[in-house]
Amino acid sequence: MDLSILLILIQDGMVNGAIYALLALSLVLVFAVTRVILIPQGEFVSFAALTYAALDQGQAPGSLYLLGGLGIAAFLGASLRARGRALAWLAVETLLLPAVIALVTLWLAPHKHGVAVSALLSLAIVTPMGPYLYRLAFQPMAEASVLVLLIASVGVHLALSGIGLLIFGPEGTRGPPFSDAVMSFGDVIVTGQSLWILGLAALSMAGLYLFFGHTLLGAALRATAVNRLGARLVGIPIARSGLIAFALAGLIGAASGVLIAPLTTVYYDSGFLIGLKGFVAAIVGALASYPLAVAAALGVGIVESFASFWASSFKEVIVFTVIIPVLLWRSLRHSAVEDEE
Amino acid sequence: MSRLWPIPALILAALLPWLPGLPLFWVSIATTIGIAGIIAIGLVVLTGIGGMTSFAQASFMGFGAYASAIVSARYGFSPWLGLPLAIAVSGIAAAAIGAITLRLSGHYLALGTIAWSVSLYYLFGNLDLVGRNDGISDIPPLSLLGLKLIDVRWSAALIWCAVVLVAVATNHLLDSRWGRAIRALRGGAVAAASFGVDTARARMLAFVYAAMLAGLAGWLYAHLQRAVNPTPFGLVAGIQYLLMTVVGGAAYVPGALLGATLVALVNDRLQDWLPKLLGANGNYEVIVFGFILVGVLQLAPEGIWPHLARLRPRFRRIVPAPALPQRDKPARGTQVLQAEHLQKRFGGLAAVSDLSFAVAAGEILALIGPNGAGKSTSFNLLTGVAHPTSGSVRVTGRTVTGWPARRIASLGVARSFQHVKLVASMTVIENVAIGAHLRGTASPIAAVLRLDRAEEARLFAEAARQLDRVGLLEHASQPATSLALGQQRIVEIARALCLDPSLLLLDEPAAGLRHAEKQALADLLRRLRAEGMAVLLVEHDMDFVMNLADRLVVMDFGTVIAEGPPALVRQNPAVIEAYLGGVA
Numbered sequence: 001m002d003l004s005i006l007l008i009l010i011q012d013g014m015v016n017g018a019i020y021a022l023l024a025l026s027l028v029l030v031f032a033v034t035r036v037i038l039i040p041q042g043e044f045v046s047f048a049a050l051t052y053a054a055l056d057q058g059q060a061p062g063s064l065y066l067l068g069g070l071g072i073a074a075f076l077g078a079s080l081r082a083r084g085r086a087l088a089w090l091a092v093e094t095l096l097l098p099a100v101i102a103l104v105t106l107w108l109a110p111h112k113h114g115v116a117v118s119a120l121l122s123l124a125i126v127t128p129m130g131p132y133l134y135r136l137a138f139q140p141m142a143e144a145s146v147l148v149l150l151i152a153s154v155g156v157h158l159a160l161s162g163i164g165l166l167i168f169g170p171e172g173t174r175g176p177p178f179s180d181a182v183m184s185f186g187d188v189i190v191t192g193q194s195l196w197i198l199g200l201a202a203l204s205m206a207g208l209y210l211f212f213g214h215t216l217l218g219a220a221l222r223a224t225a226v227n228r229l230g231a232r233l234v235g236i237p238i239a240r241s242g243l244i245a246f247a248l249a250g251l252i253g254a255a256s257g258v259l260i261a262p263l264t265t266v267y268y269d270s271g272f273l274i275g276l277k278g279f280v281a282a283i284v285g286a287l288a289s290y291p292l293a294v295a296a297a298l299g300v301g302i303v304e305s306f307a308s309f310w311a312s313s314f315k316e317v318i319v320f321t322v323i324i325p326v327l328l329w330r331s332l333r334h335s336a337v338e339d340e341e
Numbered sequence: 342m343s344r345l346w347p348i349p350a351l352i353l354a355a356l357l358p359w360l361p362g363l364p365l366f367w368v369s370i371a372t373t374i375g376i377a378g379i380i381a382i383g384l385v386v387l388t389g390i391g392g393m394t395s396f397a398q399a400s401f402m403g404f405g406a407y408a409s410a411i412v413s414a415r416y417g418f419s420p421w422l423g424l425p426l427a428i429a430v431s432g433i434a435a436a437a438i439g440a441i442t443l444r445l446s447g448h449y450l451a452l453g454t455i456a457w458s459v460s461l462y463y464l465f466g467n468l469d470l471v472g473r474n475d476g477i478s479d480i481p482p483l484s485l486l487g488l489k490l491i492d493v494r495w496s497a498a499l500i501w502c503a504v505v506l507v508a509v510a511t512n513h514l515l516d517s518r519w520g521r522a523i524r525a526l527r528g529g530a531v532a533a534a535s536f537g538v539d540t541a542r543a544r545m546l547a548f549v550y551a552a553m554l555a556g557l558a559g560w561l562y563a564h565l566q567r568a569v570n571p572t573p574f575g576l577v578a579g580i581q582y583l584l585m586t587v588v589g590g591a592a593y594v595p596g597a598l599l600g601a602t603l604v605a606l607v608n609d610r611l612q613d614w615l616p617k618l619l620g621a622n623g624n625y626e627v628i629v630f631g632f633i634l635v636g637v638l639q640l641a642p643e644g645i646w647p648h649l650a651r652l653r654p655r656f657r658r659i660v661p662a663p664a665l666p667q668r669d670k671p672a673r674g675t676q677v678l679q680a681e682h683l684q685k686r687f688g689g690l691a692a693v694s695d696l697s698f699a700v701a702a703g704e705i706l707a708l709i710g711p712n713g714a715g716k717s718t719s720f721n722l723l724t725g726v727a728h729p730t731s732g733s734v735r736v737t738g739r740t741v742t743g744w745p746a747r748r749i750a751s752l753g754v755a756r757s758f759q760h761v762k763l764v765a766s767m768t769v770i771e772n773v774a775i776g777a778h779l780r781g782t783a784s785p786i787a788a789v790l791r792l793d794r795a796e797e798a799r800l801f802a803e804a805a806r807q808l809d810r811v812g813l814l815e816h817a818s819q820p821a822t823s824l825a826l827g828q829q830r831i832v833e834i835a836r837a838l839c840l841d842p843s844l845l846l847l848d849e850p851a852a853g854l855r856h857a858e859k860q861a862l863a864d865l866l867r868r869l870r871a872e873g874m875a876v877l878l879v880e881h882d883m884d885f886v887m888n889l890a891d892r893l894v895v896m897d898f899g900t901v902i903a904e905g906p907p908a909l910v911r912q913n914p915a916v917i918e919a920y921l922g923g924v925a
Contacts, residue, residue: 137635146448152638159631165623313467320460328441
């Protein structure tokens with residue numbers, strides 16, 4: 001292996017790693033606030049990527065059905081518990097919002113306004129699915145154990161992957177890049193798309209940092225993460241914290257999907273593996289530390305790119321086995337036997 | 342139900358598939374249900390009862406299926422040789438994977454099994470040894486006396502005989518010394534370890550047992566389908582096995598079979614209807630399964646079976662049995678427990694800063710002090726639940742500092758807990774019998790083969806004797822958590838006595854007791870003292886302590902502020918200040 005291959009592998013690893021890092025952040029965030037281990041995070045990624053590719057072709061994406069369906073289901077589920085103004089707001093959030101998004105999409109899609117419009121529409125379509133899923137699946141059992149929530153989360157993943165096949169079909173697609181630029185620095189070739197990904201990922205992380213460190217809403221979410229009962233006692237509505245966390249997860253997942261769409265052919269079920277790699281990183285950070293999760297995500301990306309160079313058919317085996325020594329090291333450090341409630 | 346139900350069940354399983362007029366379609370569905378049911382029964386032991394969630398059972402099924410496929414299709418050995426091989430390979434794979442994964446707790450373990458499942462799926466799909474994604478075909482069918490069992494009715498008969506045997510073996514395992522250890526994992530690993538249960542071994546036992554059942558299912562599957570590839574051993578299949586268990590009722594063996602039946606029937610209908618309804622072919626049934634899984638968890642997390650069956654705790658007839666051997670007790674007056682300069686820091690906070698005292702055989706020592714004085718932490722240091730930052734603990738002369746709880750228990754140290762730790766799903770007497778874990782030796786294999794009955798009778802006779810001693814024998818067959826909280830504390834004492842201890846540590850035994858019950862408890866402790874037991878108790882009820890204890894050790898801010906007989910301690914100005922906040 002010469003230096004130029006090495007640099008290409010590292011660059012590839014960093015670019016994929018940046019996406020895993022975004023997903024890892026989102027997983028840590030959702031887990032901290034709601035205790036849900038968000039297995040369906042990967043579905044947001046593939047749904048957004050496929051939506052983006054469809055919009056680029058001037059087609060109305062199948063995900064509009066899912067958005068509408070989830071909105072109606074969330075309304076029906078939550079309307080049993082809401083009345084008066086809360087009911088009106090619920091209708092706005094779960095019925096009016098998807099209707100508006102769908103109308104705007106149907107109006108804009110045939111005209112092919114370019115990648116920026118397609119990207120923004122993809123975010124708008126996929127992001128609200130997060131809170132709708134929270135209302136439907138997780139809010140009714142918010143007090144269940146982490147393990148039960150995890151099993152439910154796997155159930156949601158199962159359902160969404162089937163729906164993904166239904167609305168997008170079995171074919172994979174690739175989305176258009178944000179930039180076709182190719183720069184070379186000596187031996188190193190850098191694509192504009194890589195820079196977009198690294199830049200947007202860094203920007204998103206900075207945004208999350210500012211949100212959590214410097215806004216009241218961010219502080220409320222952090223408080224919920226530290227102590228749910230305590231947060232409720234000081235008047236933070238936990239259910240709303242959960243909705244916001246899921247909305248952020250939807251947004252981050254969708255953004256990752258739009259970013260990854262030009263790099264690789266995305267199928268309806270590709271997101272699951274991408275999301276699981278975010279998990280590997282989040283778990284290395286013990287589902288608690290943001291900086292550690294980001295560092296681990298870059299590590300996972302680089303391991304993956306080297307593994308695909310040396311032993312490409314065992315790439316996934318290697319990436320998912322990497323998690324085991326980390327888990328082992330973690331559990332050896334916290335060896336105290338704790339009762340599992 | 343009679344204990345002989347397996348015999349008619351086996352006959353039924355062998356004959357029912359040959360019922361004239363029975364459509365082959367149903368026979369074929371029955372084979373699917375049976376294979377899935379065996380895996381789901383493994384998950385009952387692992388997840389529903391042991392509390393460890395695994396999404397990787399389909400992978401273990403793969404180990405079994407591939408093992409038998411390789412030796413029979415490639416090397417021409419008899420498929421029957423593949424049976425022990427399949428079970429052994431799955432079991433060994435589980436032991437290896439468990440060795441590096443089972444230390445994980447709760448959701449980390451579940452995520453670990455997802456990672457394994459994905460990793461193994463790609464491994465199966467890329468290894469030449471197992472034929473990569475094409476898998477292995479031309480696997481020979483099973484044969485019996487030269488007759489090839491190709492007819493699906495043979496398969497159904499064989500599979501359901503296996504289901505019956507697996508159900509029997511599982512019931513035997515759960516109703517044994519190691520079965521109680523696995524069940525105790527749910528009620529609190531700390532409590533189980535405090536009675537000498539090797540919790541790591543109990544976890545491994547459940548994990549390997551479930552994997553061996555999956556391996557058996559894989560063997561049946563390989564010789565029924567006669568071709569294997571990685572698809573049925575992937576994560577989606579693993580999720581479906583967990584789904585069956587959760588839907589049916591994860592804590593019940595019949596629930597697993599019910600869940601497997603429902604999922605197989607729904608799956609069959611959906612594969613027929615959905616493509617027509619949706620106008621396309623694909624695995625759309627997973628959509629419905631996802632909804633079912635979430636719905637069941639929201640509406641009936643305990644599954645369907647407990648709603649169908651009237652579950653009553655099994656009445657256990659206590660048969661007379663020879664008493665268990667007892668350990669040699671230290672002579673009255675010898676030091677049983679010595680704590681020297683114990684210190685425990687949590688970061689900058691010293692919960693216990695300098696604690697020294699000793700308890701002798703035939704003495705009741707009470708550890709008292711205001712809330713937050715460090716009493717419960719001290720208890721944990723003495724019993725090995727937590728380890729001191731510095732200082733040492735000696736039990737009957739041996740230094741046990743740093744020992745795990747179960748090793749300290751093996752020296753004859755038994756305890757009760759401030760927050761009662763009984764296993765909710767077990768009866769009072771079964772909970773008490775956990776205390777006698779170290780006094781039995783039967784292995785899990787002996788339990789499955791029912792070679793442990795004589796020992797079990799002795800363990801339960803001992804449990805009944807201790808329950809009688811504390812006056813709760815009449816409640817023996819009730820669910821443990823149906824008792825009043827005060828009585829549950831007394832059950833914990835009976836459980837502790839089952840260990841045949843020379844040192845008894847009781848954490849607030851009198852809390853929640855009525856006056857007469859307190860008198861009875863005090864009488865019991867006095868009798869134990871007269872028999873030469875060393876008793877250390879933490880208690881807030883001053884009347885109770887002052888009338889009972891020989892000596893008091895008063896703690897405040899993690900250190901001893903007074904020590905001596907009750908009459909003297911009561912006058913000690915430092916004690917009065919600690920309790921009353923100084924002279925007003």
